[in-house]
Amino acid sequence: METEKKNVIPEAVDPAQVPKHTLYTGCEIPAVGIGTFGSDKYSAAEIAEAVYGAVRGGYRLIDCASVYQNEKEIGGALTRLFEEGSVTREELFITGKVWNDMHGEGMVERSCRQSLEDLGVDYLDLYLVHWPFPNYHAPGCDGDSRNPDSRPFFAEEYMQVWRQCERLVELGLVRHIGMSNMTIPKLEAVLPQCRIRPAAIEMELHPGFQQPELFAYVQEHGMVPIGYCPIGSPSRPERDRTAEDVADTQMPEIVKIAEAHQVHPAIVCIKWAVQNGQIPIPFSVKPAQYLENLRCAVTDPLTEEEMEMIRRADKNCRLVKGQVFLWPGASDWKDLWDEDGTICGWEEKGTC
Numbered sequence: 105m106e107t108e109k110k111n112v113i114p115e116a117v118d119p120a121q122v123p124k125h126t127l128y129t130g131c132e133i134p135a136v137g138i139g140t141f142g143s144d145k146y147s148a149a150e151i152a153e154a155v156y157g158a159v160r161g162g163y164r165l166i167d168c169a170s171v172y173q174n175e176k177e178i179g180g181a182l183t184r185l186f187e188e189g190s191v192t193r194e195e196l197f198i199t200g201k202v203w204n205d206m207h208g209e210g211m212v213e214r215s216c217r218q219s220l221e222d223l224g225v226d227y228l229d230l231y232l233v234h235w236p237f238p239n240y241h242a243p244g245c246d247g248d249s250r251n252p253d254s255r256p257f258f259a260e261e262y263m264q265v266w267r268q269c270e271r272l273v274e275l276g277l278v279r280h281i282g283m284s285n286m287t288i289p290k291l292e293a294v295l296p297q298c299r300i301r302p303a304a305i306e307m308e309l310h311p312g313f314q315q316p317e318l319f320a321y322v323q324e325h326g327m328v329p330i331g332y333c334p335i336g337s338p339s340r341p342e343r344d345r346t347a348e349d350v351a352d353t354q355m356p357e358i359v360k361i362a363e364a365h366q367v368h369p370a371i372v373c374i375k376w377a378v379q380n381g382q383i384p385i386p387f388s389v390k391p392a393q394y395l396e397n398l399r400c401a402v403t404d405p406l407t408e409e410e411m412e413m414i415r416r417a418d419k420n421c422r423l424v425k426g427q428v429f430l431w432p433g434a435s436d437w438k439d440l441w442d443e444d445g446t447i448c449g450w451e452e453k454g455t456c
């Protein structure tokens with residue numbers, strides 16, 4: 105139970121009213137969080153200010169990552185919130201992620217400790233392996249850029265990263281560990297080898313990309329799905345855009361339901377996510393937007409018919425294709441996602 109808080113804004117949502125998921129450890133995680141990737145469009149200072157406002161507005165889950173290059177500024181916002189008595193560390197659920205260039209032996213702990221220092225906290229609630237490849241691209245690079253050192257997924261290599269994550273739990277630096285941008289074949293390859301199981305899987309999820317098989321697999325294996333790009337990332341960088349992409353906020357089904365509820369189509373996407381069972385982490389630096397993104401989880405739910413209408417509207421349209429992580433010899437971005445049920449690598453598929 106949260107104690108009486110100073111500095112809560114009038115439009116705030118009571119965090120106690122926000123639904124929660126329970127991780128396999130018994131720890132609770134809020135059903136909506138705020139994203140912190142500025143899509144090369146918003147500054148670290150703007151994002152930190154949004155985190156400050158969001159927590160005052162009732163958010164308790166913050167999705168961070170070292171590659172977003174704003175953890176220091178977000179740390180400043182958190183320090184302000186703690187010092188003002190707006191929230192305590194224990195009331196927050198903070199996610200961090202290790203970036204692809206920090207997979208080497210000893211580097212995961214170094215990266216985690218850096219995030220802790222930057223965020224000004226002494227533990228993270230959840231620490232994710234951001235991508236299952238050690239393939240580095242410079243932040244902000246364009247979609248055609250390739251790193252000649254890039255390599256396909258190898259379960260043995262991934263497990264070396266995971267062992268380091270397990271060590272973070274043992275050291276008390278993180279409470280849970282999880283994975284991001286995985287596929288069923290990759291999960292099948294690594295889950296049996298995990299000493300500490302992933303508590304959550306972060307994956308792209310929005311009405312136009314529902315990943316029903318992976319979503320079901322994650323839930324059936326006792327992990328909580330966290331959905332990124334829940335609104336279809338309308339401000340995403342150019343490198344993540346192609347001509348075929350479907351805009352979720354313009355899908356006729358979403359627009360129709362939005363009209364019926366008299367809300368922005370973005371709000372329908374978030375309501376759908378919460379009711380569908382994933383944890384959406386919408387991003388916004390605009391107070392009216394981020395407050396409504398949380399409030400919509402506790403007001404005016406979608407009907408069963410509307411949920412079904414959205415389920416049928418799935419376009420299987422992946423937006424974050426990850427093409428900058430491709431290795432020499434890979435054919436296209438689909439090689440990253442094991443669409444035919446096998447892991448695409450040098451050995452399994454020749455030159456693949």
Ligand SMILES: NC(=O)c1ccc[n+]([C@@H]2O[C@H](COP(=O)([O-])OP(=O)(O)OC[C@H]3O[C@@H](n4cnc5c(N)ncnc54)[C@H](OP(=O)(O)O)[C@@H]3O)[C@@H](O)[C@H]2O)c1
Pocket residue numbers: 138139140141142167168234284285306307331332333334335336337338339340368370371385386387388389390392393394396397424
């Ligand atoms: N694990 C991973 O690999 C991974 C990958 C991608 C993202 N993520 C995480 O997921 C978070 C969310 O994804 P995202 O930021 O790409 O996309 P998103 O949350 O789907 O879209 C964010 C954009 O939607 C618009 N928006 C937000 N609330 C709105 C509202 N109420 N009404 C109208 N428009 C609204 C804003 O556009 P304007 O800016 O134009 O206002 C905002 O920039 C990220 O911030 C990051 O934390 C993780």
